[in-house]
Amino acid sequence: MHCLDNYLEKLTTFRAADMSHSQTALVFGLGVIGGAWILTQGLTFLRVLASLFVLPGKSLRSFGPKGSWALITGASDGLGKEFALQIARAGFNVVLVSRTESKLIALSDEIKAKNPTTQIKVLAMDFAENKDSDFKRLEALVQDLDIAILINNVGKSHSIPVPFNETPEDEMADIITINCFGTLRVTKIVTPGMIQRKRGLIMTMGSFGGLVPTPLLATYSGSKAFLQHWSSALGSELEPYGITVQLLQAHLITSSMSKIKRPSLLIPTPKAWVKSALSKIGRRGGSPHYYYTSCPYPSHGMMAWFITCVMGVYSSWILGYNRNMHVSIRKRALRKAEREKTK
Structure with missing residues (x-):
């Protein structure tokens, strides 16, 4: 025992x-x-800081010799206009494509006044119409040009935040046609020449609306999310040919689209934002987990890092914050419209 x-x-x-x-x-x-x-996480944060504040991007001149061209869509206003001005200043000839011919001519005169030797071609076309004849005219215009840079800037958002089931059919169609079909068709015109020359730069305007699902901007958000994945796939396809593809993520910028006129720490002017974008080509900025993507403006980059690496793009808090913000914007816009109607 x-x-x-x-x-x-x-x-x-x-x-x-x-x-x-x-x-x-x-x-x-x-x-x-x-x-x-x-x-x-610490190393990722250090890479983000280095990308945003320390490391330079590729030089614009590395994508094409003197005399080569840049094609900019949505060129007459805002970011498109700034891209045209700054790329022309860097020594490239420019093809300006947008809807309003008078604005394109005015921009052409402005570029000529600042850069007398720059060659400029303009084409007025409405991307919402998606006409084969317009794209054939564009193809003929650039057929013999060395297009070294493509800036896919043309885009459209909702007039005001709106629930999806209340979105006007024509607005919904225009957003998808302009943001998606327009961007794809222009890129398909330009890429064969870039592949043949084994060099080029394709920059496409994305948005935080594509990075984060955005209630009351559902169609716009979906169109920018499409461009996010399309750019990543395209970047992998074209990298062996020496072509750099970069989707550019941006938060709010002072523009007619955002309807914000006063800049701040988080809301830069188009001039400041484009300067950041062109100085950080090939850097991911605040988007360390997205290949062929950059969030180049410092304050936007820090926001993108926090959303993607800390909160998560599908977090309930982010979705709720986005929804409440756009509900508030919609209410203010409707009240303003009502006041103007009674005047």
């Missing part, structure tokens, strides 16, 4: 020791995993 008691006592001791060892191993394993996660 005494031997049995000793045996049971030793067995209990061994089991306790095994459990203790197992618990120690578990705690150690969790500690290693947690430490690795913290180290990874």
Whole structure:
């Protein structure tokens, strides 16, 4: 009986020791995993800081020699106009494409006044109409040109935030046609020449609306999410040919589309934003987890890093914040419209 008691006592001791060892191993394993996660997050944050504030991007001139061309869509206003001005200043000839011919001529005169040797071609076309004849005219216009840079800037959003089931059919169609079909068709015209020359730069305007699902801007958000994935796929296809593809993520910018006129720390002017974008070509900025993508403006980049790496783009808090913000914007816009109607 005494031997049995000793045996049971030793067995209990061994089991306790095994459990203790197992618990120690578990705690150690969790500690290693947690430490690795913290180290990874820390390194990601340092890469974001370096990309936004320290490391330079590729030079524009590396994409084409003197005398080569840049094609800019949606060129007459806002970001498109700034891209045209700054790329022309860098020594490229420019093809300006937008809907309103008078604005294109005015921009052409402005570029000529600042850069007398720059060659300029303009084409007025309405991307919402998606006419084959317009794209054939564009193809003929650039057929013999060395298009080294393509800026896919043309785009359309909702006139005001609107629930999807209340979105006007024509607005919904225009957003998809302009943002998606227009961008794809222009890119398909330009890429064969870039592939043949084995160089080129394709920059496409994305949005935080494509990075994060945006209630009350559902159709616009979906169109920009499409461009996000399309650009990543296209970038992988064209990289072996020496072509750089970059989707540019942006938060709010002072423009007619955003209806914001006063700049701030989080809302730059088109001039400041484009300067950042062109100085960070090939850098991911605040988008470390998205290949062939950049969020180049510093404050926007920090926001993108926080959303993607800390909160998560599909977090309920982000979705709720976005929804509440756009509900508020819609209410203010409707009140303003009502006031103007009664005047």
